[in-house]
Amino acid sequence: MDYGRYKYEQNKKLQEAKKKQATFQVKEIKVRPKTGDHDLQVKIGHIRRFLDKKDKVKVALMFRGREITLSKLGREVLQRIADKTEDVAIVEQHPKFEGRTMVMVLAPK
Numbered sequence: 001m002d003y004g005r006y007k008y009e010q011n012k013k014l015q016e017a018k019k020k021q022a023t024f025q026v027k028e029i030k031v032r033p034k035t036g037d038h039d040l041q042v043k044i045g046h047i048r049r050f051l052d053k054k055d056k057v058k059v060a061l062m063f064r065g066r067e068i069t070l071s072k073l074g075r076e077v078l079q080r081i082a083d084k085t086e087d088v089a090i091v092e093q094h095p096k097f098e099g100r101t102m103v104m105v106l107a108p109k
Contacts (some may be wrong), residue, residue: 003094013027019099024054024055024056025055025056025109026055026056026057026058026105027050027055027057027058028057028059028060029043029047029057029058029059029060029070030048030060030061030062030087031043031060031061031062031077031081032061032062032063032064033061033063033067033069033070033073033074033077033079034067034070034073039103040077040080040096043076043081044081044084044085044108045106047059047085047089047106048085048088051085051088051089051106051108052088052108054107054108055105056105056106056108057089057105057106058094058103058104058106059078059081059103059104059105059106060101060102060103061074061077061095061101061102061104062100062101063100063101063102064100065108068100071097072101074095075095075102078095078102078104079095081104081106082104082106085106088109089106089107089108089109090106090107090108090109091104091105092105092106092107093105
């Protein structure tokens with residue numbers, strides 16, 4: 001068998017494997033503990049759109065200054081987001097603190 005032909009076929013197989021490979025991005029949505037209801041609904045709409053495109057969504061809830069004492073309120077906001085998107089998403093990473101930011105990761109079902 002011709003070595004050049006062999007290399008060509010191997011290259012074609014690699015290209016086909018790349019085409020069928022699932023790719024996704026991690027999109028980030030930032031909210032605050034005192035974000036209004038309507039603003040939160042708009043953000044949830046964005047999250048749904050990202051999840052429909054098979055992207056993961058990192059929801060970052062940022063605390064400024066003395067807002068860090070409102071961590072309970074922050075968890076409630078993230079839980080509300082998880083509840084509103086439960087039909088299209090699963091919680092891949094539950095809310096946890098990273099410095100002054102509480103992070104939750106949602107993945108498409």
